[in-house]
Amino acid sequence: MNLFFAVLTPFLGAVLVAWASRFGRSHAAWAAGGVALTALAWLSPLLSQPFAGTTVVQRLEWMPSVGLDLVFRLDGLGLLFAGLILGIGLLVILYARYYLSERDSMGRLYAYLLLFMGSMLGVVLSENLIQLLIFWELTSLSSFLLIAYWREREMARMGARMALAITGAGGLALLGGILLLGEITGSYELSVILASGDLIRGHSLYLPTLILVLLGAFTKSAQFPFHFWLPHAMAAPTPVSAYLHSATMVKAGVFLLARLFPALSGTPEWSWLVGGAGLCTLLLGAVVALFKHDLKGLLAYSTISHLGLITLLFGIATPMAVVAGVFHIINHAIFKASLFMAAGIIDHETGTRDMRRMQGLWQFMPFTATLAMVAAASMAGVPLFNGFLSKEMLFVEASEMASQQSFGWLLPVTVTVAGIFAVAYSLRFIHDVFFGGKPLELPRTPHEPPRWMKVPVEVLVLLCLVVGLFPAQTVAPLLAVAAASTLQTALPEYNLAIWHGFNPALWMSVTALVGGVLLYLVRRPFSLLHDRFEGQLDARRLYNALLQGLMVIARRITALLDVGSLQRMVFVFIGFALLLGWMGWSGDRSVLTGSRPLLPVDAMSLLVTAVLTVISVAVVILHRQRFTALVLVGFVGLVVSLIFVKFSAPDLALTQLLVEVVTVVLLLLALYFLPQHSPVESHPLRRSRDGLLALLVGGGVGALAWAVLTRPHSSIGDFFLANSVSGGGGSNVVNVILVDFRGFDTLGEITVLALAGLAVYALLEKLHISGPSQNADGRDWNWDLHPVIMASFTRLLLPLALLVSVFILLRGHNLPGGGFIAGLVTAVALIMQYLANGVAWTHSRLSANMHPVVGVGLLIATLTGLGSFVFGYPFLTSTFGHMKWPLVGDFELASAMAFDLGVYLVVVGATLLILIHLGLMHGKEPVRGKGGH
Amino acid sequence: MEALLAFVIGLLTACGVYLALRGRTFPVVLGLTFISYAVNLFLFSMGRLSIGQPPVISVSANAYADPVPQALVLTAIVIGFAMTAFVIVLALKARADLGNDHVDGQN
Structure with a gap:
């Protein structure tokens, strides 16, 4: 049950935090932090289990009759992600407290953030795939709220809508993939699916399944050609970007790749699709990142590139590549979160994110600059920082692939080129911002941020260093369990060390570093070229065109069906119901009157029916005199309650009587504000047409009632009668x-x-x-x-x-x-x-x-x-x-x-x-x- | 007796449908009220008719009316009121915003 409560806590906490924010901004922050810690506390008794090699599965029977259970699972991979989600989540909560201005609602941000946190935890801790998908969709919805946090800004709304459309469409594809997986294996539970890899790969539905699942993963992880939503999502407040685009939202896609790796990988299709998308994304992201002038834009494309790197590693699909992929998930989460936070500090302190306007910030904020430099070095893959280790592992894998395929040499060349660009854009991030002259007309005079705003960055940068210097002593055990549970087999032999001797990977690293510096120095003409063609070649245009086309079609269909007149729609609706009723009637040869013995008619009932008929017809005739009609309707209601009295329904009679009173009072109160008379406006022909339809419908319903009333009947009511007392x-x-x-x-x-x-x-x-x-x-x-x-x-x-x-x-x-x-x-x-x-x-x-x-x-x-x-x-x-x-x-x-x-x-x-x-x-x-x- | 109830249900439906097809909000609301009566009676009649046999357990009774449709209709009556209230307030809102009480918002 601990896993269930760990996932539930942030959802409940979101409500709590929204309420706590009434008492002040710090209260909201404390409450949000407390919620994240509580979720962590629920997990803590189980933390040792994955390290002991056990997979915790906790089941909560929900609807056992249809085989629906809430099942949660904690293994190495889930543990790693839960740790990232909660750990970086805590840092983001602390950071956001100082980032948001007084005008912005603290409670709303934290509530959304916790909703998102809970959804992410649900994704990574689910055993059942349908359940995973529900949380997956919840991450799309809650990230929509987060991206659109500044809802008065058009860019924020547009970015949020685009993220939702792309990831939502991917979620739909993923649903299809999951249903196919369930169809193939006969179960939606991961323990079954992960063990039936051979069955799945050999199945005729393998390719459609793979494509659908990959669509889900690629849209979420912003892989080419679905990458374009991510830069637009930068309209979110920076703490949100730091959270969504380092450790969580976009990592959900690669999490899915890792999760289903044993079930789907190991085929040429997998290698080409996953590896291909990863390689394109890696290169594209790295190239574009160099030319972005917006700090967060640079980081966004860098994120795309690094996600491509991880995807590429899963595409290479050797056990060692998977270890490297999982390792890079960790490293990227750490350095990217800290870089986003640093970018947020710069934005916060200078009032701009345009790198062309800022330079020489070193003299104003040397401490922040140092932190950013460490993180950027890690992003560039400079030795002694954590990013270097996993990037080096990629270089090793790529160089080994070179000899195995024709055109295999393309792989190491491309990743080295991407590495060159990564070094160049990291250098630009540091040099353009902190060095190179004096700042130009900044909106504000920058200085170091408040003490506690720096703490989250310090923690993350420290991690970059510690992991980079002592990988074996720090991250190795976590990496081992996470990679082992991804592979579901024994781990390959590997050694997390900084120095591996003079091998091809080292030369690729050296090339990337030297080439990156050179590229940075000569980037000006390329940058001009990019600025000139920016927006010309953009998948967003395709997206917009598609969206507009869809809107046009939707509007046409709506216009076709909805003529904008309630009267006519109601007429069509009732007429159609009549038609359907008649069709059901005419197809069947059974008699109208059943065999049930009839109750005798008494004079009083006959009289009441006659009175009711007169009143009802009077209402129809006099309906233009609204007050009179209303009084008569009240009378009809009273007769209906008499009918209930007659036919053994005292409760109904009482209810009808009382409801009649309140209804008449209600309508009287309302009538005061409406015209007292209805004008005569419809054509006599129309009135007789309506009258004819009404008579037909009334006749049909009456006949139906007659047919039912005269038939014998048995009811589940007998059970209630027998068991009531x-x-x-x-x-x-x-x-x-x-x-x-x-x-x-x-x-x-x-x-x-x-x-x-x-x-x-x-x-x-x-x-x-x-x-x-x-x-x-x-x-x-x-x-x-x-x-x-x-x-x-x-x-x-x-x-x-x-x-x-x-x-x-x-x-x-x-x-x-x-x-x-x-x-x-x-x-x-x-x-x-x-x-x-x-x-x-x-x-x-x-x-x-x-x-x-x-x-x-x-x-x-x-x-x-x-x-x-x-x-x-x-x-x-x-x-x-x-x-x-x-x-x-x-x-x-x-x-x-x-x-x-x-x-x-x-x-x-x-x-x-x-x-x-x-x-x-x-x-x-x-x-x-x-x-x- | 069954014929009488079937007739009443048909009559209320016909009146309700005719009123629901009118062009002004108030008669439409009255029409919906009529249709609610008819639907409630129709649902109620699914348990067939019995006289003098309320579904209240007692030693002297030898048969009971079907309690299930009654339970269904009881809540339906109350919710019907809530629906009427919502629709009529919507009608007021339309009147206030559009300046007339035509169902299509135009005179």
């Missing part, structure tokens, strides 16, 4: 179904009710509407309202009505009644006070703030459900018992009654919320008081 402890079966057997449904329903109440409230909040100052007959409204006798009576009635509602609530489990009905009784009783005594009078005695009532009701209902977990039962299991009360005697107490209390409160709260706030709209009236006392 013994299982639910109540004899009113309808109520027991609502609060016990199907309590979960009811919880959903009261949630909907609460949401509807809140939605109405939200709509009314911003509504500015004024009603007429005169009634339909042209007379002024009489504001001298509230007849004395009625007012006095309703005041007297109130306690009585409340007593009745309590009575109905309590007896509901055994006799008609319950939370819904009692809630409506209370609501009607309180509404009566408004009607009889006026808004002002009632308002001074009853708060209009019904949100807490709704909230408490939902909380009680949910807690009652959760309570059963404490006793080891599933959600919403109820219990009951009898107790003796003095005077009252034997009294039954069921936990479902607490649930019913929740229902009661939600019904009262939501109903009053709607009616009171609609009523208060009248209070806003400027005409109020006119006509006077």
Whole structure:
């Protein structure tokens, strides 16, 4: 369960942090840090297991009947990533506290950051691939929020949308790949899939599976040709970039490559696709990075290049290359996070990120400059820093590949060229920013950042050095378990040392270093060339064209289907339903009337039906006189409740009766703001067409009802009837179904009710509407309202009505009644006070703030459900018992009654919320008081 | 009796459909109310009709009406109210924003 809680903690923490930010910026930072530490604490008891060679798998049965479980897995690779996510996450949290300006919302950033952290942890700790995919999509969504953090900036919104579109499309492809994997192996669990590599590779669906999975990984890891979203994602605040583009978001793609390596690798297809994409990306990123003038742009393309490097290593697919790939994941995360943070400090202190404007910053911030230099040296692959080690391993692998394939020599040449560019852009990052003259008209005079803003960078730079100098003593054990769990086989022999003798790799390194310096010195003409053609050859153009095309098609289809007239759409909809009904009817040869014996008709029923017919037809004829029509509709509702009385449904009759009252009050309140009459505007032909359709639909529905009513029937109701008393402890079966057997449904329903109440409230909040100052007959409204006798009576009635509602609530489990009905009784009783005594009078005695009532009701209902977990039962299991009360005697107490209390409160709260706030709209009236006392 | 209820359901549906096809918001809301009545009765009738047999367990009763449709309809009635409230407030909003109460927002 620890893994489950480790993943859950950041999600819950996001809410906590959003709340904690009310108390101040530092509170939010402390809370966010605390959340990350808590997640780490959940993991800590398990940390030693991967080092002992065990893979921890923790299973939480979710829906065992359909084989859906929440399964988490911790092995070396998961451990490495979890460590990066939480470790760098903590540093980013600390850094962000000092980065954001006073105007930016601290809580929002941290909440998004924690959402993202939780999603990433879910990705790297999932055992089930479907589950992995869900977290994968969550990372896309939460990174969208993070990139668009400065939502008022157009670039941020555009960048976020592009990242979401690309990674979201990749996620869709990945879903396809995962489903195919499940189809091939018969399981979605990694332990099965990783062990069935031969089965997968030999399967006829191998290639489509591979391509779909790779699409997912490449889009996420910004591999060519999907790399273009990453530079646009730089519109995010720098702490976000430092987090997303060093250790997490973009690493999810290479994580997937590593995760599925044993299942998918080892074929020419894998080598060509993965290696090819990696090689292109490596070179392209490195070349473009040199010419970017934006600090973060340079880092973005450098990130693309390094991701290409990692992908290339997985594409080479020898065990040693995989070790190198995993190693570079670690190294890149460390130095890139620190470089982004350094870039953020520079941006923060100078107010610009344009390298053409800044130079000579060394004299203002020598300490930051030193830190950045170490990190940049690591990025360039200079010996003694960590980046050198994994890059050297790449050179070894590339030079060994050279002899194995025709055109194999291309590989070492290309990686060396990429290495030259990497050295050149790293040099540019340092030299252009910190040296070479005096800064030009900077917006601010730079100086060293606050103490604690430097700490995260110091920690990371220290790691660069320590790993670079003493790899065997520091990173080796972690690398070994991570690489072993990636390979799922024994590790190859290797030696993490700085000096390996005079081998080809060394000469490649030397070439890269010397060539990089030379390239930097002669870069000017190339840079001009790049500036001239920038934006000419850009995959973003293709993306935009595709997107626009899609929009055009979507608009055309919408225009084709939606004519912009509700009347016509409703007509088409109903007509189509009628057509479908008729088709179902005509295909079947069974008779309309079934064999069930009919109930005899009595005179009263006949009379009531006749009255109902007259009223309904009257509503249709008189519907233009809205007030009259409304009163008649109320009458129809009363007859419907009589029908429920007649046919053995006392609960329904009570509910219908009460709902009718509140509905009529509601519509009356609303009618005040609407015209009192509908104009005659539709053509007689149209009216007869509508009438014909209505008659056909009515006839069809009536015939359907007749067909069902006359057929024999057996129902699951028998089960509820048999078990209601013994299982639910109540004899009113309808109520027991609502609060016990199907309590979960009811919880959903009261949630909907609460949401509807809140939605109405939200709509009314911003509504500015004024009603007429005169009634339909042209007379002024009489504001001298509230007849004395009625007012006095309703005041007297109130306690009585409340007593009745309590009575109905309590007896509901055994006799008609319950939370819904009692809630409506209370609501009607309180509404009566408004009607009889006026808004002002009632308002001074009853708060209009019904949100807490709704909230408490939902909380009680949910807690009652959760309570059963404490006793080891599933959600919403109820219990009951009898107790003796003095005077009252034997009294039954069921936990479902607490649930019913929740229902009661939600019904009262939501109903009053709607009616009171609609009523208060009248209070806003400027005409109020006119006509006077 | 079944024929009477089937007739009532058909009648309420027909009135509801006709009103729902009108061009102004208020009659449409009334039409939706009618359709709610019809749908609730229709759902309720899926348990067939019985007289004098409420689904409340007691020693004297020998048969009960089907409680399942009743439980379904009970919440449907309450949610129907919430829906009506939402739609009518939406109608007010449309009136306030567009200056008329036509369902297509144009006079």
